Structure formats: C-alpha cells, structure tokens
Amino acid sequence: MPDAISLRTTAKSGEAKASSRATLADPRRATRLVLAIFLGPALLVYCGLTAYPAFRTIYDSFFTIEGMDATFVGLANYRDLMGDETFWVAVRNTFIWSFVAPVIDVATGLLLALALYAGVPFARFLRVAWFTPVLLSYVVVAILWMWIYNYDWGVLNVMLRAVGLGDLASSWLGDPNLALAAVIVTHAWKWAGFNMVVCLAAIHSLPKEVLEASDLDNCGWGAKLRYIIVPMLRPTLLSLYILSFIGKMKVFDLVWIMTQGGPLWATETVSTYVYKRAFNWNTFDLGYPSAIATVWFLVVCAAVIILNRVLGSRERLEY
Amino acid sequence: MAVVKLDKIVKRYGGGGPVVVEDVDLTIDDGEFMVLLGPSGCGKSTTLRMIAGLESISGGTLSIDGRVVNDVPAKDRDIAMVFQSYALYPHMSVADNLAFGLRRRSIPGGEIERRVKEVAAILGLAPLLARKPSALSGGQRQRVALGRAMVREPQVFLFDEPLSNLDAALRVNTRSEIIKQHHRLGSTMIYVTHDQVEAMTMGTRICVMNAGKVAQIGAPLDVYWQPANTFVARFLGSPPMNLMDATLTAATRRASSPALDAPLARWSDGVLQARDGRKVTLGVRAEDMAIDPAALDGAPGGRVTGRTIAVEPLGAETLLLLELPGGGEITARLPRHVTAAPDQEVELFFRADAAYLFDVETGDAIAPLETGAAAVRAAVQRRTH
Amino acid sequence: MAAFLAAASGRAPLPRLFSRGILALVLGVYTIYQLGPFLWLATMSVRTTAEISADPYAWPSPMHLDQFRTAWVDSDFATYFWNSTMVVVGAVAVLTFIGAAAAHALARYRFRGNRLIYGILFSSIIFPPQITLISLYQILVDYNLYNSLFGLALVYISLQLPLTVYLLEGFFARIPQDLFDAAKMDGYGDLEIFWRIVLPVGMPAIATTLILNFIQLWNEFLFAVVLITDPDKRTLPIGIRAFMGDHFQDIGMIATGVMISVIPVIVVYVFFSEKLIRGMTAGAIK
Numbered sequence: 001m002p003d004a005i006s007l008r009t010t011a012k013s014g015e016a017k018a019s020s021r022a023t024l025a026d027p028r029r030a031t032r033l034v035l036a037i038f039l040g041p042a043l044l045v046y047c048g049l050t051a052y053p054a055f056r057t058i059y060d061s062f063f064t065i066e067g068m069d070a071t072f073v074g075l076a077n078y079r080d081l082m083g084d085e086t087f088w089v090a091v092r093n094t095f096i097w098s099f100v101a102p103v104i105d106v107a108t109g110l111l112l113a114l115a116l117y118a119g120v121p122f123a124r125f126l127r128v129a130w131f132t133p134v135l136l137s138y139v140v141v142a143i144l145w146m147w148i149y150n151y152d153w154g155v156l157n158v159m160l161r162a163v164g165l166g167d168l169a170s171s172w173l174g175d176p177n178l179a180l181a182a183v184i185v186t187h188a189w190k191w192a193g194f195n196m197v198v199c200l201a202a203i204h205s206l207p208k209e210v211l212e213a214s215d216l217d218n219c220g221w222g223a224k225l226r227y228i229i230v231p232m233l234r235p236t237l238l239s240l241y242i243l244s245f246i247g248k249m250k251v252f253d254l255v256w257i258m259t260q261g262g263p264l265w266a267t268e269t270v271s272t273y274v275y276k277r278a279f280n281w282n283t284f285d286l287g288y289p290s291a292i293a294t295v296w297f298l299v300v301c302a303a304v305i306i307l308n309r310v311l312g313s314r315e316r317l318e319y
Numbered sequence: 320m321a322v323v324k325l326d327k328i329v330k331r332y333g334g335g336g337p338v339v340v341e342d343v344d345l346t347i348d349d350g351e352f353m354v355l356l357g358p359s360g361c362g363k364s365t366t367l368r369m370i371a372g373l374e375s376i377s378g379g380t381l382s383i384d385g386r387v388v389n390d391v392p393a394k395d396r397d398i399a400m401v402f403q404s405y406a407l408y409p410h411m412s413v414a415d416n417l418a419f420g421l422r423r424r425s426i427p428g429g430e431i432e433r434r435v436k437e438v439a440a441i442l443g444l445a446p447l448l449a450r451k452p453s454a455l456s457g458g459q460r461q462r463v464a465l466g467r468a469m470v471r472e473p474q475v476f477l478f479d480e481p482l483s484n485l486d487a488a489l490r491v492n493t494r495s496e497i498i499k500q501h502h503r504l505g506s507t508m509i510y511v512t513h514d515q516v517e518a519m520t521m522g523t524r525i526c527v528m529n530a531g532k533v534a535q536i537g538a539p540l541d542v543y544w545q546p547a548n549t550f551v552a553r554f555l556g557s558p559p560m561n562l563m564d565a566t567l568t569a570a571t572r573r574a575s576s577p578a579l580d581a582p583l584a585r586w587s588d589g590v591l592q593a594r595d596g597r598k599v600t601l602g603v604r605a606e607d608m609a610i611d612p613a614a615l616d617g618a619p620g621g622r623v624t625g626r627t628i629a630v631e632p633l634g635a636e637t638l639l640l641l642e643l644p645g646g647g648e649i650t651a652r653l654p655r656h657v658t659a660a661p662d663q664e665v666e667l668f669f670r671a672d673a674a675y676l677f678d679v680e681t682g683d684a685i686a687p688l689e690t691g692a693a694a695v696r697a698a699v700q701r702r703t704h
Numbered sequence: 705m706a707a708f709l710a711a712a713s714g715r716a717p718l719p720r721l722f723s724r725g726i727l728a729l730v731l732g733v734y735t736i737y738q739l740g741p742f743l744w745l746a747t748m749s750v751r752t753t754a755e756i757s758a759d760p761y762a763w764p765s766p767m768h769l770d771q772f773r774t775a776w777v778d779s780d781f782a783t784y785f786w787n788s789t790m791v792v793v794g795a796v797a798v799l800t801f802i803g804a805a806a807a808h809a810l811a812r813y814r815f816r817g818n819r820l821i822y823g824i825l826f827s828s829i830i831f832p833p834q835i836t837l838i839s840l841y842q843i844l845v846d847y848n849l850y851n852s853l854f855g856l857a858l859v860y861i862s863l864q865l866p867l868t869v870y871l872l873e874g875f876f877a878r879i880p881q882d883l884f885d886a887a888k889m890d891g892y893g894d895l896e897i898f899w900r901i902v903l904p905v906g907m908p909a910i911a912t913t914l915i916l917n918f919i920q921l922w923n924e925f926l927f928a929v930v931l932i933t934d935p936d937k938r939t940l941p942i943g944i945r946a947f948m949g950d951h952f953q954d955i956g957m958i959a960t961g962v963m964i965s966v967i968p969v970i971v972v973y974v975f976f977s978e979k980l981i982r983g984m985t986a987g988a989i990k
Contacts (some may be wrong), residue, residue, distance in 0.1 A: 026375050027393075027881070027888045028814045034894040035809055039821065042806030042865060049862030050828055053839035060839065115731055126731065128977050130738050134984060135969050137923030139941040140962050143948065144741045147955070153760045155744070193738065198985045250832045253925040257945060271926075274834040279841075279930055286838050293834035300832050373885050394891035406882035410904040420890035467886075 054297070061291035066284050077291035087292065089265045090273040094249060097184055097269070098303075102244035104188050106237055109195020114225065116196070117203050127200065131193035138190075138253030145186040146258055149173050173259055176266035183258055183267050187251065195240055202236040203229065238311045245307060249300045270296045321384055321397075321474035321507045323347040323370060329378030330365050330531075340365050341531045342379070347509060352501050354522035355511045358554070362531040364479055367511045371400050371477050383475065394423070399468035400477040403484065405460045407452040413463050414439075414448040417470050431470075438466045441503075442496075458489045462496070469500065478510040482517065494521060515555050519543070527551050549600060549682040552675065558605045558638065561649040562677070563623065569595035574676070578643045581621030584671040585687040599685065600677040605638070607673035608651035614668060621669045625649060627659045641665055745966075748959035756955045768956075775960040783936060784943030785964060791853050791939060792921045795860035800914055802861070803868030804876075808902050810869070811876035812884065822873065829866045833926055836862075841930055851934045859927050864917045871916075871983070875909035876902060908979075915976050916983035919969055940965040 030038075061077055063070040081087055112130065116123045133141065148155045149172035157169035172182040206229070214228045230237070252271035255261060261268035261276065270292065278289035323346070330340035340362040347353040355363040368374040370381060372393030380387050388396050399420070407416050417435045439445045442462045452460055461481065468476055478497070482490045498521055501508055512518055518525050519539045527534040527542065527550075534554075535547040546552035546560070553559035565574035565581065569591040574581045581601055583591060603621070612620075625641030628648065632655065639651045639659060651667050659665055676685040748756055750767045775781045810822050840859055841850070849855030879902070887897045903910070925941040932938055938946060944961050951957060973980060 026814075027373055027884050028812065030809075030813045030815070030894050035813065035815060037895065038805040038809035038898070041802035042825075042869065043821070045802065045858075045862050045865055046825060046828075049840065049843075049859060050831075050836060050865075051824075053836040053843060054831065056839040056842070057835050060842075112734070115727065118727070120727065120731055126735060128981075129735055131977075131981055132742060132973070133738060135919055135923075135973055135980070136742070136966060137925065137941055137969075139923070139925055139944055140745075140966055143944070143958065143962055144745055147760075148741060155741075158761075189738070194984060197981050201985065246830050252833070257925075271832065271834060274837075275926075275930075278838050286842065289834075290838050293832070293838060296832055297835040300830060304830050368885075371885075371889060373888065393889045398889065400886070400889055402882040402886060404880055404882045406880065406886040408883065408887075408901065408905070410907070419887075423891035 057290045058294050058297075060287055061294045063287045063290075065286040065290075070287070073287065077288050078295070080288065081291055081295065086265055086268065087270075087273060090261075090268040090270045093180060093265075093267060094251075094269045094271075096180070097187075097251065098245050098248040101184050101188060101248055102241045104184075105191055105195050105244045106199075106240050108188065108192045109199045109240065110230075110233070110237065112192065112196040113199035113203055114229070116200055118221075127197065130196055133190045133192070134194045136190065139257055141186060141190050142254050142257035145182075145189075146173065149182055174263055176264045179259055179263060179266045183255055186258070187248075187254055190254075191244070191247070195244070198236060198240055199233065202233050206232055241311065242304065242307050246300070246304060249296075249303065322349050323475055323507060323509065324382045324385075325366070325370070325379065326382070327379035328366065328369060328376060328381060330362070330369060330374065331377040339531050340369070343528075343533055345526055345533065345536065347507055349507055350505045352498075352508045352510065352521060352523045354518040354525045355509065355528060356515065356518040356522075356525050356554070357513065357528035357534075359513055361528045363511045363513075363528045366528070367400075367477055367479055367509060370475075370509060371398055372396050373400075397474045398477060399471040399473040399475075400479065401464045401468050401481045403480040405452075405464040405481075405484075407460055407463055407467075409452055412449050412451060413444060413455070416452065416463055417444075417448075417467050420467060420471050434470045434472070438470045441469070441500075442466045457485055458493065461485060461489075461493055465497065465500070469504070474507065476506055476508040478508065480512055481510075482512070482514070497521065515557070519555070527554060529554075545684070546602075546675070547684050549602070549677050552602050552677070552684075556604055558650040558652070560602045560604050560675070561608070561651075563601045563603070563643065563647060563649065564645065564679075565599055565601045567591065567594045567597055567599045567676075574599055574601050574674075576643075576645055578625060578645060579621070579623045581623075581669070581674050582619050582671045583674065583676070584619075585674070586676065586685070587688050590685060590687065594685070598679045600679055600682075602675035602677060603649075603669045603673055605650045605652040607669045608649075608653070608667045609669065610639075610651070610653050610657055610665070610667060612668050615670055618670065620671055621674060622666055623649065623669075624664060624666045627661055627663045627665055629661075630657075630659050639665065639667075641667070742966075745959055745962060748956060749963035750960075751956055753954050753956035756959075760955075771956060771960040772964070775957060775964060779947060779957060779961065780935070780938075781940075781943065781947075781961050781964050784938050784940045787853060787937055787943075788922060788939040788941075788965075791857045791860065792918060795857040795864070795921055796914060796917045798857075799861045799864055799868055799917055800910060803865055803913070804872055804903065804906070804910060805898065806865075807869045807872035807876050808898055811873045811879075812902075822869075825866045825869050829870065833863075837927065837930060840927070844931060851932060851937060853932075853937055856928060856931050856939070859931060860921050860924065863924070863927065864920065868913050868917060871913050872906065872909055876906055879905055911976075912979050912983035915972060915980050918972065919980065922965075922969060 060070075062072060062074060064073050064077075065071075116127060120126065136144075151157060151169070151171045151174070154172075156172065160166060160169045170178060173179050210228060210232070211224070214224050250271060251269055252275065255267050255269055255272050256275065259267045261272040274289045274292045274296070277283060277292065278286055325343050325345040328340060328343040328345075329338065331338045343362075343366055345353075355366060357363045365374060369376050372388070372391065376389050381389055383396065383398075408419060411419065414435055417438060418431050421431045421434065435448075436445070439448055442465065444459070444462055444466055447455060447459060447463075452463065455463065461484075464481065481497075482493055485493060494517060497510075510517075510521060522539055524537060525539050525542050526536045529550045535542055535551045537545070542551060543555050546555065549560075549562055553562070563576065563579055565576045565579055567574050567583070569588070572583045572586075572591060574583055579601065581603075603623075608623075609615070623641075623643070625643045625648075628640040628642050629638075631638040631640070635655060637653050637655050637657045639653055639657065641649050641651070643649065649667075677683065678685060744761070747762075747764050748760070750764045750769060750771055751762075752768055752771070755762070755764075755768075776785075806825075810818055844850040844852075844855045844859070847855075849858065883901060883905070884897060887901050892900065923941060924939075925945075928939045928942045929945070932942060935946070944958070944965060947961055948958050
C-alpha cells in the first residue's frame with residue numbers, strides 16, 4: 001500500500017510543468033522534484049491517513065466485518081439502516097441541534113460583540129475572558145457542566161432552591177425531556193466567545209463612514225442594528241452559521257462524556273451512535289457503522305453545499 | 320564591457336496565449352543608460368524581466384556580450400535588479416540584506432564585508448546597517464535596494480520603476496542619485512518607467528514601447544523632436560502633441576481643413592506629391608502654439624481656429640483648450656497673461672517648422688525627405704525633369 | 705463595575721444612566737456565567753473531596769496544593785501529561801513543517817493541479833471524523849500502530865493538516881513575489897528560498913498555526929479514545945475520563961486532574977491570547 005501511495009503522489013505533483021526552459025526562468029514555476037519535495041509529505045499524509053481511510057470506510061460499508069473476516073453483503077447495511085429506529089432518533093437529535101443551536105450561537109455572538117463595540121469599560125479584558133471556554137477541551141467542559149447540572153449540589157439546582165423555585169430543580173441530564181437542551185446549552189456556552197470575537201472583528205472592519213452617516217440620519221441603536229449593521233455583517237454571520245452547523249453535525253465528545261447518548265437515546269447523535277456500534281457494543285461488526293458514517297458523510301457534504309447555495313446565493317454586499 | 324542585445328524577442332503566455340512582447344529588437348551598448356518607456360501593460364516590465372531571467376523567453380535571442388543567455392538562469396547572468404517594491408528581506412538587517420546576494424557566490428567573508436562597508440558609505444547607509452527594513456523610511460529603503468544591487472558589482476543593472484513608491488521630492492533626489500551612480504560605475508543600466516520626465520532626464524537613450532512592440536528608439540531629445548509615430552508624439556510631452564485632421568494639397572504645399580491652414584515647408588516635393596489630395600494628420604506641440612501672430616516673426620505660418628472649452632491658468636503659463644469645428648480638441652500652452660471667455664472663438668498660430676505630418680492609417684510620421692524606394696523614385700523623377 | 709460606569713457618565717441624563725447600568729449588570733452576570741465555572745473548578749482542585757462534599761462552594765482554606773502532588777504521582781496524571789506532551793509536540797512539529805512546505809508550494813508556484821490539490825485539502829475540513837475513524841482503527845491495527853503514541857501522532861498530523869495548509873497558504877500568498885524574484889537573482893534555489901525567506905518571513909503566521917494546533921490536539925478526545933486502550937499510553941483527555949469512570953465520587957481529585965490538563969492551555973493563552981484568538985477565528989473571516 002505505501003508504494004501505491006507514493007506512486008500516486010509523484011504522478012500528481014509531476015503534472016506540474018511545461019518545459020524545462022520555462023521552469024528555469026520563471027520564478028513561479030518549479031521542477032517536478034522541487035514540487036515533490038514540498039508537496040510530497042503532505043500529500044502522502046493526506047492520501048494515506050485521510051483519503052484512503054475515507055474510501056475504505058465507504059468500501060467497508062458493503063461488507064459485514066467481524067475481526068479479520070469480511071463478508072460482502074451488498075446494500076444490506078443500508079437497508080438495515082433504514083429500519084434502524086435508534087439511527088433515526090440520532091438523526092433527529094443531530095438535526096435539531098444543527099439547525100437550532102447555530103441560531104443561538106450567532107445571535108449571542110453578535111449581541112456580545114455589539115456590547116463590546118458600544119464601548120464598555122474593560123472591553124479588552126472581557127473579550128479575553130469570554131473567549132476562555134473556547135480553549136477548554138470538551139472533556140473539561142463536560143465534567144464541569146455535569147457538576148453544574150448535578151441534582152444534589154449542582155449550581156443550577158442550588159440557585160433554584162435558593163430563590164424558592166426548588167420545585168423546578170431537576171435531574172437535568174437524567175430527564176429525557178431536558179437532557180438534549182441541557183447539552184445544547186453547554187455547547188453554546190463553550191462556543192459563545194468564538195462567535196463574539198468573529199462578529200467583533202467584522203464590526204470593527206465595517207467602514208466607519210457608513211455608521212457615522214447613519215448617526216446623521218438620526219438612527220437609533222435599534223434601527224442602526226436592524227438596517228445597517230446586520231445587513232452589512234450578513235456574509236460573516238452566514239459563514240459563522242455554516243461553521244457552527246458543521247460543528248454540530250460532528251458533535252461527539254461532549255455528548256459522549258456527559259450522557260453517552262442517554263437517557264433513552266434522548267441525546268443520541270449520529271456520531272455517538274457510530275462510535276457505539278463500532279467500538280462500544282459487542283456487535284463486532286465494523287461494516288454497519290461504516291454504512292452510517294458513509295451516509296452521514298454524504299449528508300454533511302450535501303447540507304453544507306445546500307446551505308452555501310441557499311444562504312450565499314444573494315449577492316454579497318459591496319461597500 | 321556589457322552589451323545587451325535583444326534580437327526579435329517574443330513573450331507569449333501559454334502555448335497559444337496572448338503575445339505580450341512582440342519582436343523586440345534592441346541593442347544596449349556598454350555603459351549606456353537605456354530607459355524602457357511606455358504606458359502600463361505595454362510589455363516593458365516583461366521585457367526587463369526576460370533580460371533578468373525571471374521570465375522565460377518565448378522566441379528570439381537574448382545575448383549579453385555575445386553570449387546567448389536565453390537558457391542561463393538568472394543567478395548566472397551577472398545582473399542585479401532594483402525592484403519597484405524594493406523587495407528587501409524584512410527579517411534581515413540592512414547589512415544582511417546587502418550581503419545576502421554575495422554569500423551565495425563563494426566570495427570570501429572579508430571581501431563581502433569590505434564591499435558592504437564601501438557601498439554603505441557611498442549611499443550614506445552606514446548608520447543604518449543594523450536596522451531592519453521596517454525601521455527605515457521610503458527613501459532609505461530605496462537606497463538599500465540600490466545598494467544591494469551595487470555590492471554585487473554586476474555587469475548590468477536593471478531597474479523596474481524604482482521611484483514610483485516615493486513622494487515627489489524624494490523622487491527628484493533619488494533620480495539624481497541613480498544618475499550619479501551611473502556616472503561613477505559606468506555600468507550598463509536598463510531602467511523601466513512610465514514617467515516621461517524620468518525617461519527624458521535619465522536616459523542616454525529611450526526605447527518607447529507600445530502594445531508589446533518597440534515604437535521608437537533614440538536619444539531623449541531626438542525622440543521628442545522627431546517622434547516616429549502619433550503614439551510617441553502624444554506619449555512624450557505634456558500636454559501631449561495636438562493632432563488635427565487635414566487634407567494635403569501638394570501644389571500649394573499646404574495641409575488644410577475648415578478650421579486649419581498650415582504651410583508644409585519641411586517636406587520635399589516628392590513626399591507631398593505622393594499624398595496629394597489625401598487625408599493626413601497634422602501634429603503641433605502645445606508649446607508651439609501662439610495666440611499672437613507676432614510670434615511667427617513675419618514668416619508664413621499655420622493657423623487654427625476653435626472655440627474655448629476651458630482656460631487653465633497654471634501660474635507660470637496658461638493652458639487653453641479649444642474645440643475644433645470638425646470635432647477634436649487641441650491644447651495650447653500660452654503666456655500667463657492670456658485670458659479667454661468660454662465658448663469664444665480663438666485663432667492660434669504656429670511656425671511652419673513646428674508642424675509634423677503623420678499617416679492617417681498607420682500613425683507613422685511622414686519624413687520630410689523620401690526614404691528607401693520612395694526616395695529613389697523621387698530622385699529619378701527629379702533628374703528626368 | 706456599575707459604580708464605575710455611573711461615575712464615568714456622572715452628568716448623563718437619568719434614562720441613559722439607567723440603560724448603562726442595565727448593560728453593565730448584564731455584562732457582569734454574563735462574565736460570571738462564562739468565567740465562574742472555571743473559577744469554581746480552580747477552587748475545587750485545591751480542596752479535598754471531603755471538604756467539597758461538606759460545601760461545594762466554600763473558599764479553599766486551607767489550600768490543599770498537595771492534591772496536585774497526589775494526582776501527579778499516585779493517580780498517573782504524570783503519565784498522561786507526558787504522553788499528551790510527546791504526542792502533541794511531535795505531531796505539531798511535523799505538521800508545521802509539512803504543512804508549511806505544502807502551503808508554500810500551493811501559494812507560490814503555478815502548476816497544473818494546484819487549485820485541485822488545494823480544493824481537495826480544503827474540502828476535507830468539513831468531513832465528519834467518523835468517515836476516517838473506523839478505517840484508521842483498522843489500518844493502525846494492520847500496521848501495528850494501534851495502541852501506540854506514534855500512531856496517534858500520525859493520525860493527529862493528518863487531522864490538522866488541511867486547516868494548517870489552508871491558514872498558511874492564505875498568508876504565504878500575500879508575501880510579495882518580488883521578494884522571491886530578488887532571492888532568485890541573488891542565486892538562491894527553491895529549497896533555500898523556502899528555508900531562508902518563507903519560514904522567517906512567515907513566522908508570525910506559523911506561530912499562530914502552531915499554537916492553534918497545539919491547543920486543538922491537546923484537547924482531542926475521539927481519536928485518542930478509539931486508538932489508545934493501554935492505560936500507560938493514555939493522553940490527558942482520555943486519562944481524565946478513565947479516572948472519572950473509576951472514581952466517580954472523588955470530585956476533588958477529578959478537579960485536580962482537570963486543572964493539570966487545563967494549566968498548559970491557560971499558560972499558552974496568557975502569553976499568546978491575541979495570536980490564539982486570531983488563529984482560532986482566521987478560518988471564519990476571509
């Protein structure tokens with residue numbers, strides 16, 4: 001296999017050149033050898049550890065793989081998948097998360113950025129402070145929030161009881177009706193700072209004259225936001241939405257550590273379900289999870305393309 | 320000794336792509352300061368980059384001192400170049416920038432140090448040697464770029480619009496600095512610019528380029544006084560030469576139109592006869608136009624009449640823009656006291672020897688005397704009469 | 705903070721003062737919401753589980769710094785820490801080199817297939833990890849790289865490669881071509897130009913991707929949990945998770961372990977906060 005990969009690599013980088021004379025003179029051209037040296041390692045890693053595994057997963061999805069034995073089963077895995085209720089629950093949860101949560105993400109990000117832009121004191125400190133959760137690993141975030149949601153001594157219930165709303169105290173991660181929302185809130189907490197920083201940078205790059213002109217037009221803050229800032233930030237907000245969407249479609253770590261998809265599949269996502277079927281259940285078949293992964297891969301690609309088309313179709317604003 | 324010779328040089332992008340430089344023939348003599356002048360996109364920079372070895376040559380031969388260097392890599396052509404953006408290495412000190420090109424050439428360390436010190440002293444860079452380029456002013460960066468070329472002691476210096484990033488005052492200073500270094504070193508220099516003032520003041524010869532071709536080569540004033548075609552006539556000179564449509568009458572030796580009447584004193588009978596009754600383009604420079612007929616000293620001169628579009632008093636002089644009845648605009652450079660009301664009819668005068676004639680179709684200048692086959696024919700005709 | 709605001713806008717009309725006050729209150733509460741959990745974690749990491757059980761929200765007194773020693777020595781967090789360090793530092797070092805080389809080739813040279821290669825690398829940023837996860841598990845088993853830190857580092861290189869190339873390509877493409885022309889005329893070859901011009905000039909961008917990759921791989925969980933089972937080879941994220949599985953009630957020790965994994969990130973953040981924020985957000989803003 002490694003031989004095949006390196007052959008492919010040289011073939012690819014070898015397409016590079018026109019004639020030796022052109023290569024010699026034009027500084028924007030390089031010999032095959034030079035290109036191979038620069039691109040070879042990266043392409044080798046990419047082909048060997050990204051492209052090949054991806055193709056192998058798609059290939060495997062037509063087999064039942066138990067240990068060393070692979071049995072061709074055609075589309076059986078996909079047929080089973082259609083009737084797999086847990087899979088559909090996972091899809092539903094992931095879609096809810098992927099379409100709803102990015103709205104929360106982008107909206108909080110924008111509002112926080114506006115607050116900093118409006119000129120609060122300590123803005124620099126707040127920016128750095130709010131960004132901190134972005135850097136924490138999902139493991140850390142998950143553990144922290146499991147404690148925050150703890151029924152007996154978690155911050156949330158303690159506060160509810162303190163203000164006399166003890167009846168509302170619940171087992172946030174243990175109640176199938178609440179668990180998904182609880183995990184979504186945790187995820188939003190982690191990423192709010194990221195969206196804020198991106199929005200803030202975008203607001204700062206807006207042309208000052210336009211905002212000043214709107215002041216002269218006697219725009220209030222609300223009108224300014226509604227008619228000037230949001231339309232002009234549209235491209236940034238859209239790419240943030242798509243970025244957030246992609247993140248949600250992949251989400252695994254947080255759910256796995258906080259709830260393992262439970263209770264009663266209430267927080268099951270496609271990622272956790274693939275993991276369970278491949279490595280956690282004693283089903284010993286890698287073919288079926290490969291089929292799920294393949295389907296999901298196609299869904300993510302299609303969703304990103306469609307979102308790009310639908311949201312990005314209107315002309316970008318010129319200013 | 321370094322003669323750079325371009326023989327039918329062609330640059331084409333891709334296999335059948337557009338031709339950006341076409342059949343350029345140009346010989347730059349040893350120690351000459353050759354300016355490649357033209358508007359942006361005329362192929363002058365591409366030509367320079369081909370000489371430098373930064374661009375492949377699609378056709379023709381490039382030789383330096385008789386050695387064909389088409390396939391010689393840039394580093395082995397013994398050429399140094401000063402870039403428009405200076406291209407100083409931002410992470411190196413001035414001293415390292417100067418030395419960087421020498422380190423590659425197996426020159427002993429002591430020699431490198433000597434040359435860097437010498438050039439730094441010549442260009443006044445000595446106090447700046449330890450600084451990074453980001454800590455230098457635009458003019459200082461420009462001098463480092465020049466110095467980096469000088470330490471190499473190359474056979475040929477190339478300059479690619481080196482002054483265009485400087486402000487006006489610095490540009491004048493640096494211009495004289497480069498001229499000074501040219502006199503001191505006596506090396507061959509090739510200088511690309513779109514600025515006619517730089518071309519006129521710096522070049523021993525100018526090569527005017529247009530649309531990938533050589534429009535004219537010659538000493539600055541020769542090119543100015545004897546433009547080979549309408550392109551050169553308009554590109555050199557500010558405001559550009561006025562071009563007016565006229566019909567030639569050989570019998571009266573005049574070019575005329577409803578607005579215009581000019582005697583053609585400089586041209587031989589043969590030349591005029593050959594174009595009798597045909598349309599020609601008459602050219603007169605703005606500074607040769609006068610509003611006072613006394614400027615003609617009583618000699619027969621030309622006249623042109625138009626309506627005022629604008630009067631632009633510049634202080635030292637006044638520009639008068641006229642619209643001709645048959646269409647077309649002309650500009651006259653007049654003494655500062657001249658005034659005119661808008662839309663007023665104005666008559667301007669010019670000396671007969673200030674007029675140029677150009678072919679309407681090709682735009683080529685019509686020479687006062689016949690050349691080539693036409694000249695022989697005319698001479699034979701004259702003898703038989 | 706509200707007091708500060710009121711003082712700052714002392715002569716402002718009352719409604720304005722009021723709205724400023726509300727804003728300050730909201731921002732204050734929000735800051736507590738974002739930072740509070742982390743500070744709470746920090747207090748718990750220097751308290752014993754018994755103390756925490758008595759009152760989870762008390763100020764640590766006395767500070768049990770020996771918790772860290774216990775976690776480090778007795779609870780294997782030292783092993784996890786050094787495993788993480790080796791894998792991440794190794795992967796980031798290699799990643800930076802091959803990513804920079806590829807980014808330079810794609811940004812600088814014209815050759816057929818350039819944009820195709822770039823597009824393929826770039827598009828894999830959106831791939832869900834599962835598409836490679838299962839096969840990578842099989843491949844590493846086939847090549848005896850399963851359960852090995854070296855194998856995990858290789859996988860980490862491939863995970864971060866597309867983003868690294870993408871970020872560096874964008875930066876390298878902005879280095880003016882004149883610089884390369886000048887170096888070429890000075891007699892330097894393609895490899896030397898990369899070494900002597902691109903790497904030093906691109907250092908700010910390289911540092912940004914370096915820090916970004918460090919943080920992301922330091923926090924990586926999914927591939928580690930699939931590809932490492934041997935307790936001696938656990939990285940911090942899966943080590944913490946395993947510890948939590950075994951000692952679910954030992955809140956104090958878990959908090960200490962979590963702090964051990966967070967401290968390097970915080971240290972990096974304190975020194976390079978601007979670079980890091982820029983790096984994290986570079987992909988989103990074009």
